[in-house]
Amino acid sequence: xxxxxxxxxxxxxxxxxxxxxxxDGAVVWRTxxxxxxxxxxxxxxxxxxxxxxxxLADAQKRDIDAVGAYVAPVVLEADGAILPGNLRERxxxxxxxxxxxx
Amino acid sequence: xxxxxEFDRAFLAERVxxxxxxxxxxxxxxxxxxxxxxLRLMNGVYLxxxxxxxRVAIPYGTLNSDQLRRMAHVAxxxxxxxxxxxxxxxxxxxxxxxxxxxxxxxALAEVGVHGIxxxxxxxRNVTTDxxxxxxxxxxxxxxxxxxxxxxxSTLHPEFTYLPRKFKIAITAAGHDRAAxxxxxxxxxxxxxxxxxxxxxxLVGGGLGRTPFVGKxxxxxxxxxDILSYIEAIMRVYNQYGRRDNIxxxxxxILVHEIGAEEFSKAVETEFAATRDGALRLTDEMIEEIRAxxxxxxxxxxxxxxxxxxxxxxxxxxxxxxxxxxxxxxxxGYSIVTISLKPIGAPPGDATADQMDLVADxxxxxxxxxxxxxxxxxxxxxxxxxxxxxxxWRRLEAAGLATPNVNHISDIIACPGLDYCxxxxxxxxxxxxxxxxxxxxxxxxxxIGRLHINISGCINACGHHHVGHIGILGVEKNGQEFYQxxxxxxxxxxxxxxxxxxxxxSYEQVPSLIEDVxxxxxxxxxxxxxxxxxTVTRLGxxxxxxxxxxxx
Numbered sequence: 118x119x120x121x122x123x124x125x126x127x128x129x130x131x132x133x134x135x136x137x138x139x140x141d142g143a144v145v146w147r148t149x150x151x152x153x154x155x156x157x158x159x160x161x162x163x164x165x166x167x168x169x170x171x172x173l174a175d176a177q178k179r180d181i182d183a184v185g186a187y188v189a190p191v192v193l194e195a196d197g198a199i200l201p202g203n204l205r206e207r208x209x210x211x212x213x214x215x216x217x218x219x
Numbered sequence: 220x221x222x223x224x225e226f227d228r229a230f231l232a233e234r235v236x237x238x239x240x241x242x243x244x245x246x247x248x249x250x251x252x253x254x255x256x257x258l259r260l261m262n263g264v265y266l267x268x269x270x271x272x273x274r275v276a277i278p279y280g281t282l283n284s285d286q287l288r289r290m291a292h293v294a295x296x297x298x299x300x301x302x303x304x305x306x307x308x309x310x311x312x313x314x315x316x317x318x319x320x321x322x323x324x325x326a327l328a329e330v331g332v333h334g335i336x337x338x339x340x341x342x343r344n345v346t347t348d349x350x351x352x353x354x355x356x357x358x359x360x361x362x363x364x365x366x367x368x369x370x371x372s373t374l375h376p377e378f379t380y381l382p383r384k385f386k387i388a389i390t391a392a393g394h395d396r397a398a399x400x401x402x403x404x405x406x407x408x409x410x411x412x413x414x415x416x417x418x419x420x421l422v423g424g425g426l427g428r429t430p431f432v433g434k435x436x437x438x439x440x441x442x443x444d445i446l447s448y449i450e451a452i453m454r455v456y457n458q459y460g461r462r463d464n465i466x467x468x469x470x471x472i473l474v475h476e477i478g479a480e481e482f483s484k485a486v487e488t489e490f491a492a493t494r495d496g497a498l499r500l501t502d503e504m505i506e507e508i509r510a511x512x513x514x515x516x517x518x519x520x521x522x523x524x525x526x527x528x529x530x531x532x533x534x535x536x537x538x539x540x541x542x543x544x545x546x547x548x549x550x551g552y553s554i555v556t557i558s559l560k561p562i563g564a565p566p567g568d569a570t571a572d573q574m575d576l577v578a579d580x581x582x583x584x585x586x587x588x589x590x591x592x593x594x595x596x597x598x599x600x601x602x603x604x605x606x607x608x609x610x611w612r613r614l615e616a617a618g619l620a621t622p623n624v625n626h627i628s629d630i631i632a633c634p635g636l637d638y639c640x641x642x643x644x645x646x647x648x649x650x651x652x653x654x655x656x657x658x659x660x661x662x663x664x665x666i667g668r669l670h671i672n673i674s675g676c677i678n679a680c681g682h683h684h685v686g687h688i689g690i691l692g693v694e695k696n697g698q699e700f701y702q703x704x705x706x707x708x709x710x711x712x713x714x715x716x717x718x719x720x721x722x723x724s725y726e727q728v729p730s731l732i733e734d735v736x737x738x739x740x741x742x743x744x745x746x747x748x749x750x751x752x753t754v755t756r757l758g759x760x761x762x763x764x765x766x767x768x769x770x
Contacts, residue, residue, distance in 0.1 A: 140246065141316035142270035181248040185266060194423060203697050209268050213637035215648050218301040218568045 121187040133160035136183035223331040231328040239321035259727030263334020274337040276344040279365040280308035280591040282579040289330045291574035297323040304567040308591045340381045342372035348388045349592035350394045353600035355548040356392035382460035383468040400713035423474030426679035432473045434479035446498040450486040450761020451489035515586035530608035542622035557597040562658045566632045574765045626663040628654035635675030642675035644692025644699035652729045685709035689716040699725045706754040734766045
């Protein structure tokens with residue numbers, strides 16, 4: 118399967134721009150203030166393809182903070198909470214779905 | 220063990236210094252990600268879902284205790300306290316920070332370990348039988364030839380930018396534990412009627428989205444010609460292999476499209492022009508490599524010593540001994556497989572503490588030597604039989620003595636969607652749930668040899684095509700589904716599995732596997748007919764009818 122970065126952009130609801138932090142690979146989300154946050158709650162949310170393309174282009178201008186930016190679906194809860202929109206993003210946010218060896 | 224020389228050590232130190240500089244320039248912005256990515260990949264560094272991953276080569280699956288202990292150190296100091304052994308006899312660290320990677324690499328380089336040739340379109344880490352040098356089945360130690368190929372292929376300028384990655388495997392035993400028939404090049408070392416040592420050469424095998432079993436292109440290649448012949452193969456591939464489509468760039472596609480006969484002719488033409496050149500191995504060259512492999516100073520011992528016979532009265536020890544201990548070529552010694560598949564644990568994972576323990580055990584009982592098998596288990600290849608009871612007690616105390624080797628819970632699984640940026644579906648939790656269903660070791664012993672292989676996407680890192688039961692994760696409308704195949708095998712009778720029927724959901728997989736196994740238990744000709752033989756005899760239809768009637 119092609120990685121999300123390699124797929125055609127389709128926007129059918131709320132989306133955010135996500136990437137990995139350069140220094141350690143941590144999952145980060147593009148914020149309204151042109152920065153990045155490790156907290157999905159801080160993510161800038163858009164709902165149209167044009168907005169998503171603009172947000173992504175802005176995120177890709179500078180590549181020493183975060184790398185591999187792409188548009189990811191999110192879910193907006195009634196109380197305003199932002200949740201990852203699919204299993205892949207849930208795993209990126211919460212980590213592997215099993216107990217890690219310890 | 221192979222002993223590295225000063226050249227190897229200096230080369231690795233230079234490579235770490237080079238990578239340290241590259242990371243520094245990347246962090247400062249002097250290198251863009253597009254510029255940096257191929258550099259990190261050449262050192263085995265990937266960017267996965269939630270972190271960087273460092274893949275470290277374990278040439279032909281052989282480690283010494285210092286190297287394993289250093290891997291434990293890297294896991295503890297730079298990662299989250301564990302590592303994952305892969306189907307390519309490598310180890311992966313899943314949580315390493317880019318800014319700390321040079322330090323981790325420097326620590327590994329001090330013991331002669333690195334990530335070179337674990338990524339990119341080059342000749343990858345050459346794999347072989349994890350029992351090499353210890354099993355009585357083999358005609359020679361295949362690691363000698365793997366090492367010759369390693370030295371030849373490392374940083375070879377002509378083969379650093381191949382159309383795609385290139386994987387070579389070697390076996391020297393009748394029973395193939397290296398899966399040579401599903402490699403780009405498979406080499407079977409054997410003796411001809413004159414007693415001369417040579418290779419049967421297969422080419423164009425592989426898994427992934429277009430799986431093929433390798434084709435025979437030469438029944439006997441004298442060992443001294445191995446480099447010339449491999450170079451001839453590589454040149455034909457480099458010249459005619461496709462570079463316009465990543466999915467058609469592996470050598471298997473070329474061999475399939477032009478046919479094994481045409482491919483073989485092209486290779487023979489190239490080989491005829493170069494076979495007597497600089498790559499022809501002399502006896503001195505071969506002996507020089509052979510001499511760098513140090514073998515244990517075995518004591519003269521007898522099989523079945525009193526300590527072992529006495530311990531076999533303990534049913535738990537006896538069960539482990541039957542399952543995990545194998546015949547050695549030297550009397551009084553055994554090969555021991557250490558299952559990294561405790562019931563319910565992620566297949567192939569080992570904690571830093573477990574790695575340290577295995578290193579300790581290798582020093583105490585195994586001449587400091589450890590092996591990694593493509594089945595994602597470890598192995599102590601040289602253990603005196605009199606030491607087996609004590610070894611078992613220490614493994615048991617650390618949760619490393621599950622007697623399930625080659626049983627249904629000894630599952631091969633790729634990292635899947637829990638780690639991998641390419642995956643469509645999870646693999647590890649599927650393996651964990653299936654293993655729990657078959658946690659009763661008496662039940663799994665009654666089922667007998669049965670290999671389950673799980674891949675989280677079509678790239679097939681879990682080798683699902685050649686699992687007796689293969690499980691492939693796919694994505695449909697945002698949901699995980701799994702296709703099941705039956706009848707695959709990776710050994711000397713390698714064949715690809717046959718699709719059982721429509722894909723099933725994540726939740727349905729464990730029950731479906733139980734139904735498949737129950738069907739086998741009903742249909743088998745007797746307790747001695749293995750699962751794979753029942754499927755071969757009956758085909759998948761009887762399984763399909765029963766399994767899908769139940770779902």
